[in-house]
Amino acid sequence: MFKGSREVEARMYDKIKIIAGIIIFLIIMLTPFWYNSLTGKAAYIPQLKIGTDARQCVENTLYMKSNHANLLNKWKESVVREGMRVHKAGDGKLYIISLTGTCLNCHSSKAQFCDRCHDYAGAKPQCWDCHVVPNNAVGRWE
Amino acid sequence: MDRRQFLKIAGFSIAGFILDPSLDIRPKGLFANTAKQKITSYIRKWGMAINLDACAKKPGCRACIDACNIVHNVPGLGSPKEEVKWIWKSPYPTVFPEHIHIINREEIKNLPVMVLCNHCDNPPCVKVCPTKATWKREDGIVMMDYHRCIGCRYCMAACPYGARSFNWFDPRLFLKTVYQDFPTRTKGVVEKCNFCEERLIRGLLPACVEVCKENALIFGDLAAIDSDVRKILKQRHSIVRKPHLGTEPKVFYIL
Ligand code: SF4
Ligand code: SF4
Numbered sequence: 001m002f003k004g005s006r007e008v009e010a011r012m013y014d015k016i017k018i019i020a021g022i023i024i025f026l027i028i029m030l031t032p033f034w035y036n037s038l039t040g041k042a043a044y045i046p047q048l049k050i051g052t053d054a055r056q057c058v059e060n061t062l063y064m065k066s067n068h069a070n071l072l073n074k075w076k077e078s079v080v081r082e083g084m085r086v087h088k089a090g091d092g093k094l095y096i097i098s099l100t101g102t103c104l105n106c107h108s109s110k111a112q113f114c115d116r117c118h119d120y121a122g123a124k125p126q127c128w129d130c131h132v133v134p135n136n137a138v139g140r141w142e
Numbered sequence: 143m144d145r146r147q148f149l150k151i152a153g154f155s156i157a158g159f160i161l162d163p164s165l166d167i168r169p170k171g172l173f174a175n176t177a178k179q180k181i182t183s184y185i186r187k188w189g190m191a192i193n194l195d196a197c198a199k200k201p202g203c204r205a206c207i208d209a210c211n212i213v214h215n216v217p218g219l220g221s222p223k224e225e226v227k228w229i230w231k232s233p234y235p236t237v238f239p240e241h242i243h244i245i246n247r248e249e250i251k252n253l254p255v256m257v258l259c260n261h262c263d264n265p266p267c268v269k270v271c272p273t274k275a276t277w278k279r280e281d282g283i284v285m286m287d288y289h290r291c292i293g294c295r296y297c298m299a300a301c302p303y304g305a306r307s308f309n310w311f312d313p314r315l316f317l318k319t320v321y322q323d324f325p326t327r328t329k330g331v332v333e334k335c336n337f338c339e340e341r342l343i344r345g346l347l348p349a350c351v352e353v354c355k356e357n358a359l360i361f362g363d364l365a366a367i368d369s370d371v372r373k374i375l376k377q378r379h380s381i382v383r384k385p386h387l388g389t390e391p392k393v394f395y396i397l
Binding site (some may be wrong): 132134 | 215277279285287288289320321322323324325326327328339343
């Protein structure tokens with residue numbers, strides 16, 4: 001079918017607008033990534049202060065890194081619902097199940113251990129709404 | 143295979159899954175096994191006796207209330223409507239409306255009586271809880287799982303003793319000191335006396351019992367013949383609150 005030259009021209013004009021639009025969209029979308037890589041912020045990982053000289057947590061470090069939330073959930077069920085307050089670790093050692101006793105006894109600074117990573121990951125655990133951070137004054141909870 | 147035939151076969155296979163326990167396809171781990179609660183191999187039945195005479199010796203004493211409030215981070219709101227109460231005083235006629243006629247002793251009639259959760263053997267609060275946030279352990283303690291409470295307050299409506307309180311506010315804002323060994327609660331959950339189960343497991347008596355100098359509160363194992371609580375219940379006449387309701391309270395009042 002025959003098309004008039006004016007129509008082809010108009011279509012080409014649209015093409016330019018669309019491509020320009022896509023480029024502008026991509027620039028805006030990707031700015032945060034470029035910004036972070038140029039300023040070196042992308043390479044930032046939170047530095048945790050472990051707070052203890054112990055070689056191992058109640059389970060090995062790798063397991064704790066990826067599974068501590070699951071473990072704490074299990075602990076919660078175990079104490080509250082089954083009245084079972086002892087954790088038998090993979091290596092056979094026994095621990096008293098207690099977030100504020102056992103966990104925070106070693107990891108004495110919640111702010112420098114728990115919070116740094118949770119803030120970085122944008123994870124907001126509700127544990128501290130009820131569980132008491134030792135040696136903390138009333139009103140300091142967020 | 144036509145549609146009718148297909149539906150028949152599908153129906154039978156699903157029925158098979160449901161009937162055969164080895165092929166249990168129901169989701170696991172969503173709800174904890176709330177029926178089992180083995181603390182020790184020997185099952186205790188915790189109970190309490192409250193000696194009204196001993197209590198009467200010290201009018202105005204609130205040692206048990208204060209001790210309980212401290213070790214459980216019970217907030218002091220001050221307003222009776224929104225108050226959080228674990229153990230508190232209530233006038234005799236309110237506590238024992240059905241026992242007024244049998245008491246001739248005026249001094250007891252006008253006495254404020256200590257009341258707390260009765261840890262009923264047949265607890266209506268447990269029956270109505272839709273999430274199993276409250277349940278009865280094998281040792282008789284009616285427990286609360288604050289993690290699971292959705293604040294619907296059915297249990298408050300069901301409890302005939304008003305033993306449960308709702309947190310209308312963040313309790314931490316109303317605590318002068320925070321006791322480090324026990325969690326606080328959050329806004330929107332129900333709470334009540336837990337018979338100090340966190341102390342019993344460490345071999346300690348409930349805080350209110352331990353602190354009472356008059357020995358007005360006697361705690362122990364109702365299943366053991368030689369326990370203090372069984373001994374006093376054998377020697378003295380006792381009543382429970384609202385017996386006609388059939389909740390079978392495990393807090394007894396010695397007259
Ligand atoms: S006194 Fe109330 S809260 Fe306590 S077990 Fe009985 S019904 Fe439940
Ligand atoms: S038994 Fe424990 S929780 Fe219950 S009223 Fe006494 S001190 Fe409070």
